[in-house]
Amino acid sequence: MKLNELGEFGLIKRLVDKLPEYGRDVIVGPGDDVAVLRTSSDKYLLATIDSQVEGIHFLFEYTGARQLGEKAIAINVSDIASMGGQPRHALVSLALPDSCQLKLVEELYEGIYSASHAYGLDVIGGNISSSRSGLLVDVCLLGEVEPEHLVLRSGAAPGDGIYVTGWLGSSAAGFELLCSKLRNCDERIWEELTSSHLTPKARLYEARSLVATGAVSAMIDISDGLISDLGHILEASGVGAVVYTDRLPIATAVREVASTLGKDALRWALSGGEDYELLLTGDRRVLDGIASDNGLGGTPLTLIGEILPQSAGLQLEGLNDASILSKGWDHFKR
Amino acid sequence: MKLNELGEFGLIKRLVDKLPEYGRDVIVGPGDDVAVLRTSSDKYLLATIDSQVEGIHFLFEYTGARQLGEKAIAINVSDIASMGGQPRHALVSLALPDSCQLKLVEELYEGIYSASHAYGLDVIGGNISSSRSGLLVDVCLLGEVEPEHLVLRSGAAPGDGIYVTGWLGSSAAGFELLCSKLRNCDERIWEELTSSHLTPKARLYEARSLVATGAVSAMIDISDGLISDLGHILEASGVGAVVYTDRLPIATAVREVASTLGKDALRWALSGGEDYELLLTGDRRVLDGIASDNGLGGTPLTLIGEILPQSAGLQLEGLNDASILSKGWDHFKR
Numbered sequence: 330m331k332l333n334e335l336g337e338f339g340l341i342k343r344l345v346d347k348l349p350e351y352g353r354d355v356i357v358g359p360g361d362d363v364a365v366l367r368t369s370s371d372k373y374l375l376a377t378i379d380s381q382v383e384g385i386h387f388l389f390e391y392t393g394a395r396q397l398g399e400k401a402i403a404i405n406v407s408d409i410a411s412m413g414g415q416p417r418h419a420l421v422s423l424a425l426p427d428s429c430q431l432k433l434v435e436e437l438y439e440g441i442y443s444a445s446h447a448y449g450l451d452v453i454g455g456n457i458s459s460s461r462s463g464l465l466v467d468v469c470l471l472g473e474v475e476p477e478h479l480v481l482r483s484g485a486a487p488g489d490g491i492y493v494t495g496w497l498g499s500s501a502a503g504f505e506l507l508c509s510k511l512r513n514c515d516e517r518i519w520e521e522l523t524s525s526h527l528t529p530k531a532r533l534y535e536a537r538s539l540v541a542t543g544a545v546s547a548m549i550d551i552s553d554g555l556i557s558d559l560g561h562i563l564e565a566s567g568v569g570a571v572v573y574t575d576r577l578p579i580a581t582a583v584r585e586v587a588s589t590l591g592k593d594a595l596r597w598a599l600s601g602g603e604d605y606e607l608l609l610t611g612d613r614r615v616l617d618g619i620a621s622d623n624g625l626g627g628t629p630l631t632l633i634g635e636i637l638p639q640s641a642g643l644q645l646e647g648l649n650d651a652s653i654l655s656k657g658w659d660h661f662k663r
Numbered sequence: 664m665k666l667n668e669l670g671e672f673g674l675i676k677r678l679v680d681k682l683p684e685y686g687r688d689v690i691v692g693p694g695d696d697v698a699v700l701r702t703s704s705d706k707y708l709l710a711t712i713d714s715q716v717e718g719i720h721f722l723f724e725y726t727g728a729r730q731l732g733e734k735a736i737a738i739n740v741s742d743i744a745s746m747g748g749q750p751r752h753a754l755v756s757l758a759l760p761d762s763c764q765l766k767l768v769e770e771l772y773e774g775i776y777s778a779s780h781a782y783g784l785d786v787i788g789g790n791i792s793s794s795r796s797g798l799l800v801d802v803c804l805l806g807e808v809e810p811e812h813l814v815l816r817s818g819a820a821p822g823d824g825i826y827v828t829g830w831l832g833s834s835a836a837g838f839e840l841l842c843s844k845l846r847n848c849d850e851r852i853w854e855e856l857t858s859s860h861l862t863p864k865a866r867l868y869e870a871r872s873l874v875a876t877g878a879v880s881a882m883i884d885i886s887d888g889l890i891s892d893l894g895h896i897l898e899a900s901g902v903g904a905v906v907y908t909d910r911l912p913i914a915t916a917v918r919e920v921a922s923t924l925g926k927d928a929l930r931w932a933l934s935g936g937e938d939y940e941l942l943l944t945g946d947r948r949v950l951d952g953i954a955s956d957n958g959l960g961g962t963p964l965t966l967i968g969e970i971l972p973q974s975a976g977l978q979l980e981g982l983n984d985a986s987i988l989s990k991g992w993d994h995f996k997r
Contacts, residue, residue: 370704431669
């Protein structure tokens with residue numbers, strides 16, 4: 330069987346199903362964004378790994394090496410943040426083509442160091458290998474979380490509100506802008522959207538503030554797309570949901586670019602992926618207050634739906650084209 | 664500047680030199696095989712990452728997917744072992760070509776799971792991405808070590824003996840056998856040497872036994888070649904050394920194959936690399952006893968030289984061809 334018949338998530342499921350039983354110090358093993366370990370310390374150890382592959386995740390035609398380094402760190406910080414944790418230490422593994430220029434590698438590392446500083450973590454090690462074609466950067470990130478602040482995908486319950494931080498669809502819009510080479514668009518819009526795609530920011534401060542309230546029942550970061558990532562929460566929690574598609578926070582710039590390019594902004598918001606916003610569920614009595622008070626240091630928190638019993642499935646209220654439901658990023662099904 | 668002008672170690676030095684200062688919980692940062700972290704537990708946390716890249720580290724023409732999985736784990740365990748530590752948890756990042764068959768991925772994971780079981784560690788997470796060409800497997804391995812058993816590269820002192828476990832040059836001989844396709848050689852020799860290359864074993868038991876004696880002053884695993892890896896110890900410790908090249912433990916099979924292929928067994932032993940044996944320095948009063956009593960559960964420990972003051976440089980006693988000194992595996996200088 331070829332991988333494109335099975336798909337990324339099918340493959341992961343098969344591999345996880347065959348995994349031998351693991352030790353009692355493993356609180357969360359494969360299948361979540363981040364592994365959680367019980368250590369003899371008073372905090373849990375978090376560990377995650379994520380890669381950026383040339384020709385798959387990025388093209389040097391569009392991205393600078395420094396931006397790539399920043400993004401490689403940010404997407405891993407986003408995973409740690411989505412568990413409620415604080416990133417602490419990174420290991421970086423590079424595979425570099427022989428023809429690679431030193432300048433490019435140094436710029437890549439400038440981005441890695443700069444993002445590491447911004448998120449308060451240390452680069453503690455790594456590995457450099459050559460590659461036959463294309464550059465690959467793998468970042469393994471270690472973090473920690475107070476046991477009472479650990480948030481998994483599996484805690485959503487009927488009645489919980491569904492929220493997102495920030496804005497949806499901006500990364501997809503930025504990617505389409507880069508591909509379209511629509512350089513005559515407003516420079517501010519170009520900058521805002523392409524940087525959403527090339528140098529997304531992890532919502533670390535927001536995640537830590539949210540878990541400190543004790544009101545968050547489940548959380549994930551939106552890497553594959555809202556629908557796909559909400560699907561992970563629904564599956565892990567054994568619940569259904571309704572999403573009010575007219576409430577999705579979509580930036581004006583995204584709507585403008587979609588209109589110019591003849592694309593659908595709502596589709597970008599639902600399944601574009603790589604927004605690295607937080608998608609969370611929890612107690613409306615607390616979270617609605619944060620949402621209306623703009624209580625995340627200026628980052629919006631928006632109520633976009635409600636968790637329902639499992640039998641309700643996933644309902645997208647206000648959406649006519651149901652084909653969108655099956656979309657989301659899969660590394661082997663395209 | 665191109666990377667092949669600077670070389671792998673030159674590149675690493677440049678990147679490490681630019682590294683911002685790191686936190687006080689980082690006991691060993693970049694530059695050693697493994698990073699060492701002080702946690703609030705009574706043990707140090709160890710973290711390392713290493714990759715296997717198709718076309719660089721392996722060819723599917725020679726290696727099976729299961730063997731590749733075993734090796735990807737073993738080479739990381741070898742790094743943890745060389746610090747005196749115990750491996751505990753692994754994260755696996757794969758980049759797979761679209762054309763990849765499910766069977767290959769499952770066999771790869773069988774090797775990963777089987778080696779993980781053998782070394783007593785748990786696979787706790789990972790990442791799967793597609794790749795434009797070639798397969799890459801990156802393993803990040805976490806381990807722990809009692810502070811009193813941590814051994815760095817930097818502890819060698821004049822007067823210390825220099826020792827290796829097991830046998831040198833077997834991996835290089837196995838690689839040459841595979842390339843030569845000399846299938847008419849003795850089947851037992853073929854099996855012994857090619858498996859040294861394709862599925863090297865990490866000397867975990869031996870490393871833990873050695874550090875428990877308290878007599879080991881510096882240790883590294885031989886991945887780049889004896890001369891290159893001894894060079895890392897000499898540099899980190901600020902010392903020189905003499906190596907008695909006639910004492911190097913070279914298996915009879917390696918000498919036979921070298922003779923058949925018209926190659927130099929001693930060169931394989933000195934700079935072949937990928938033997939994943941332990942290279943260590945320490946107190947001769949203790950370690951000579953282990954060496955003569957065969958006190959490592961059947962694995963030989965051989966005295967191969969002595970640490971001298973830095974001014975002595977590196978002397979290879981019994982070697983006529985000094986050109987060998989500059990050899991060793993470098994990912995960009997070849």
